[in-house]
Amino acid sequence: MSVLTRLRYLPYRAIRRIGTADISRVFGVEYFELRPTLLPQGFEFVELTTERFRELLTLFPELFNESRLDDLAKKRANCYAIFEKEILAAFSWVSIGDVPAEFNHNGDLQAGLPISMPEDTGFVHNVLVMPEYRGERLYGAMMSAMELPLRARGVRRLLLTTDATNENSLRAVRRMGFQELGTAWIFRLGRLTFSGYPPSPVFDSVTFGRYKGDRSKKAMKA
Numbered sequence: 455m456s457v458l459t460r461l462r463y464l465p466y467r468a469i470r471r472i473g474t475a476d477i478s479r480v481f482g483v484e485y486f487e488l489r490p491t492l493l494p495q496g497f498e499f500v501e502l503t504t505e506r507f508r509e510l511l512t513l514f515p516e517l518f519n520e521s522r523l524d525d526l527a528k529k530r531a532n533c534y535a536i537f538e539k540e541i542l543a544a545f546s547w548v549s550i551g552d553v554p555a556e557f558n559h560n561g562d563l564q565a566g567l568p569i570s571m572p573e574d575t576g577f578v579h580n581v582l583v584m585p586e587y588r589g590e591r592l593y594g595a596m597m598s599a600m601e602l603p604l605r606a607r608g609v610r611r612l613l614l615t616t617d618a619t620n621e622n623s624l625r626a627v628r629r630m631g632f633q634e635l636g637t638a639w640i641f642r643l644g645r646l647t648f649s650g651y652p653p654s655p656v657f658d659s660v661t662f663g664r665y666k667g668d669r670s671k672k673a674m675k676a
Contacts, residue, residue, distance in 0.1 A: 463619050466641075474642040474667045476565035477618040480652050481632035482660075484611045485601055489631040491594030493536070497543060499599035502526065502533040510535075510542065517582065522547075531557065534600055536592050544583040544592040548600065550609060553577045555666045558615060564667025567638055571613065572659045576604050578614040581623075593626045611657060640665045 460467075469475040493499055500506070504527050511518045525531045525547075535545040549557055551573050555566025558579055571577060583592050597612070604612075615638065616623045628634075636652025647670040654661040 466619070469641055469643065470560075470562070472643070474562055474564040474640060476560050476562070476567075476665070477637065477639045478560075478567070478615040479618055479624065479637055480613070480615050480635045480656070480662075481627050482611060482613045482635050482657060483630070483632045485605065485609070487631050488597060488601070488612070489594075489629070490598045491591055491630065493595040493599055494590055494592075496538055497592070497595070498537045499596070500535055500537065501603055502535055502545075507533060514542065517545075532603075534596060534603075536596060536599075538587070542584060543587040543590075544581075544596055546581040546596050546600070547579050548604065548612075549577045549579065550575070550604075550607060553579075555663075559666075560617060562667075564642065564665070565640060566666040567615070568663035568666075569613070570661045570663065574608055574610050575657065575660060576600075576609040576612050578612055581614075588622075591626075593623075594630050597630055613657075613660060638662065638665070640668055642667050642669070645669065 466475050466477055504523065507518065507523055507526055511523060526533055531547050531549045533545060533547050536543045551571055553569040553571060555563065555568045557577070558569065559566035569577060581593060581596070614627065614632070616627060618637070635656045638651050640647065640649040647668055649665055649668045649670050651662050
């Protein structure tokens with residue numbers, strides 16, 4: 455994060471330590487507009503089965519947990535991964551249809567933002583490129599490789615949210631061809647809540663709910 459960004463978002467980062475705060479940029483892309491990124495030589499893209507997921511759960515308990523295994527088994531979400539010679543390099547989750555707040559938050563469930571989506575839209579979340587593989591453009595390669603299995607499920611567009619302070623991720627999604635659709639934000643300290651949401655609907659049929667922790671008057675009236 456640049457010094458300018460650190461200074462600009464200093465109050466945001468401070469409130470996150472003592473209350474609830476989130477500033478998320480919302481991005482979307484039609485698959486035909488996604489700029490393809492080739493998977494580097496020597497890497498393999500796979501859709502994780504429950505059996506493969508259990509192996510990763512044992513190896514990386516800090517990254518994978520039983521609740522996510524349940525999401526995979528019950529087909530609430532799909533998980534994709536990139537390996538280099540059996541070594542995990544990156545992974546991403548994708549949900550099709552309505553997105554609960556539990557799938558879209560910054561580590562604080564009160565900052566969870568539900569989204570109502572049709573079955574032709576995939577929501578990308580919990581993307582991680584392992585530190586030793588950053589700079590290989592695996593994020594873009596993942597989005598490109600997911601197209602075939604997702605199109606087979608009828609998905610023709612992708613939606614995602616990115617923290618406003620994550621400069622690397624913001625650059626990556628813009629480079630892939632994602633368009634910024636708006637910003638969602640919440641600041642909550644005790645009973646005091648301020649919030650804002652992107653215009654809805656986007657893509658004609660995608661609408662945003664309310665942050666789980668939004669206790670503002672306008673949220674109560676909605």
